[in-house]
Amino acid sequence: MKQAIFLDRDGVLNEVLTKRVKFVNKPKDLYLLEGAAEAVAELSKAGYDIFVVTNQGGVGLGFLKEKDLVKIHDYLAQLVKEHGGEIREVAYCPHKPKAGCDCRKPNAGMLLDLADRHDIDLKRSVMVGDHERDIEAGQKAGCKTVFIGxxxxxxxxxxxxxxxxxxxxxxxLQN
Structure with missing residues (x-):
């Protein structure tokens, strides 16, 4: 089984609720945080698969179409690739914030699904996020956790x- 790194998107990789952008609803709204692409490149070059796990309730609320979300994630992967990094897959919860689904963080559904499909050892993997709900999802999945902020x-x-x-x-990851 492999080790992996799970990254929250908004606030870890890209700006959200800043002077430039409130929400990321189109690729042109996506601004990487300083050093984020380089960090993904360093982690990729160390031999780890990188997965993005993100709550995207705007889809369920009707602010964003799923096809546009896919375009945003393709653009994110392209920006990271330009810096030498690789995002293996982006998993997202498109449901409304109070839908009660298993995939929406702080639940661990996205991590469990990725682990099952990609043969990942969650106990030897890391979840990184900028909200306590990200950390809780990682802990529920059995991952080690890193908080940004x-x-x-x-x-x-x-x-x-x-x-x-x-x-x-x-x-x-080494311990």
Whole structure:
């Protein structure tokens, strides 16, 4: 079984609720955070599969069509690839925030599904997110966790950005 790195999207890889963008509803709304693509490249080059796991309730609420979300994710993968990184797959929950589905974080459905389909050992993998719901999803799946931000968190490690988190992620994967 393989190890993997699961990354939340908004707030870990790209801007959201900033001066430039409120929500990412089109590829042109996607702005990578400083150093995010380089961080994914470093993690990819270390030999780990990178998966993005993201709640996208805007689809269920009608703000965004699923075909447009796929275009956004294709654009994200392209930007990361231009920096030498690779996103193996993007998993998303398209349901409304209070739909009660198993896939919406803080539930672990997306991680469990990816682990099943890609032969991933969740106990030897890492979930990275900027909200406690991301950390909870990782913990429910049995992953080690890294919180991005300066708030309190129950995560195993914390960092201010994905780029800053690379050493902690690699350390967790090696232990």
């Amino acid at each position: 300066d708030e309190e968190s129950s995560a195993d490690r914390k960092a201010l950005s994905l780029q800053d988190a690379v050493p902690a992620i690699l350390e967790l």
